[in-house]
Amino acid sequence: MKIHPSHLLLLVLVHLLTLSPLRAQEDSWHSLFNGKDLSGWKELNGAHVWEVKDGMIVGRTVPGQPNGFLCTEQEFGDFVLELEVSVDTLMNNSGIQFRSQSYPEYRNGRVHGYQMEVDPKPQQWSGAIYEEGADRGWIYPPEKMNEAAKTAFKRDDKDGYQWNHYRIEAVGPIIRTWVNGVPVAHLVDDRFLKGFIGLQLHANNENDPQGSFSIRFRNIRIQKGSLDLTPLEDRVPVVNLLASSNTSARPDNPTFLRIEQDLDASSIAVYSENKSHPILTQSAKPDERPYLHPILAPDGNGELTEYRPAHHPHQTGIYWGLKRVNERDYFMNWDRDYWRRVSASVLKDSGEKVNWQTVYEMLDENGKTLMVETQTWSLQAFADRYVLDLEWQGEAKMDVVMGKFYVGGLFVRMPWVPETVGEIVSASGHEGMELEGQRAIWSDIGIKLDGREDFARIAILDHPDNAAFPTPWRVDSQMGLGPSRQILGDWALAAGESETIRYRLVIYTGAEDKAMLTEVWKDFFGRE
Structure with a gap:
């Protein structure tokens, strides 16, 4: 469905006029x-x-x-x-x-x-x-x-x-x-x-x-x-009493990492020390939405992401896709009619933390740039976990409205079949499908991969500076998980405006470690 420009501008103005934080x-x-x-x-x-x-x-x-x-x-x-x-x-x-x-x-x-x-x-x-x-x-x-x-x-x-x-x-x-x-x-x-x-x-x-x-x-x-x-107000001091643990948010001895970029394959691969297989690969093809896959478990036993499963063929490892952007669907559509790469670059290719960035144009039905999406990633690796940060920025090239929907934004697809043993837990106390549409500062997916007796886990941590914080969560029946601002309703950007959203992912194995996630979230939060 096409939206007439005058109608779209009216939608944007109405949205901006109703953004009062005390609006009920x-x-x-x-x-x-x-x-x-x-x-x-x-x-x-x-x-x-x-x-x-x-x-x-x-x-x-x-x-x-x-x-x-x-x-x-x-x-x-x-x-x-x-x-x-x-x-x-x-x-x-x-x-x-x-x-x-x-x-x-x-x-x-x-x-x-x-x-x-x-x-x-x-x-x-x-x-x-x-x-x-x-x-x-x-x-x-x-x-x-x-x-x-x-x-x-x-x-x-x-x-x-x-x-x-x-x-x-x-x-x-x-x-x-x-x-x-x-x-x-x-x-x-x-x-x-x-x-x-x-x-x-x-x-x-x-x-x-x-x-x-x-x-x-x-x-x-x-x-x-x-x-x-x-929204948070700086003049109100924050008292953080979340349970502390003996686990440090920054464990000792981070692993030395290096990045190799393959321009022909349109990929960025992160390697741990002198290992020959990458622990994480970024796909950044010219006419296809970027995604992270595969990601290896910190102990090397198993891949924690899945590529286009039969039950959701549009889902590709860890990716970002918004729904209903001026009624156009960038969550389910990943190909050349919707996406065009501007750049994929390595910002820091070696050290205890490495960084890279992808920039893509989101195209409207006429092939014009609706929004420019920039994803900046950073990775640290330790003996027991990876800490993966995402800073997403959307810059509107024309007036845009992201329509209310039950999904849209960051999403994680781990391997799943009907026999899969797994769990989803959250900081809010909601578990599994009861987390659907609920707010939480973090959520954690644990799945038993073939060849493992324990759980392989990916936790997603929300940041207090995000406009929807604590953001509601989308949970599907195949244990796909992602935070989604669009659950709360329409949000808009006028031409030339941009918005930044930050998440931290913790990739680890074993039992749910709420204390560790609390410490890592507090470190991400940056306040005591």
């Missing part, structure tokens, strides 16, 4: 409170008073009772939560529980999990994150808050209730909070990936004013599915 897809919001009664909620721990009044949930403390919580009966994993809160200034504090748990085996059902602070005290800690009922206490501590965050919360005054708008974004290990539109916390942590949401009534301590105090909540709503997350 109204039809995907779900109310957690009906404004009439406490259906869907239950009280846990303390015996306080909870009631519905004038469209609000009102909680009132009962002296002598411990912390109490009004909790959703439903559990949530990845979500955006918004609500409004007003609290008596004499109350000790309160909080919004999320991804929280309660079961008899843990301290007689003690509510525990993440809590976004509601603090009416002059210390101004609202929006920080506390681990309620567990061992770590402040996990996004108040001292990390900047001045704008500390002054965002409005205390009740002589004029009555002062409503504060709270927002929590939780996707995989990425957790962010806002108070009245001001960003407060940015936490990276994976202790709790799913749980209920709760409203806290905090017991006053011995030195606090004594009596019965109230807190009010209203307009409680949640968004799941295609989440519209807010």
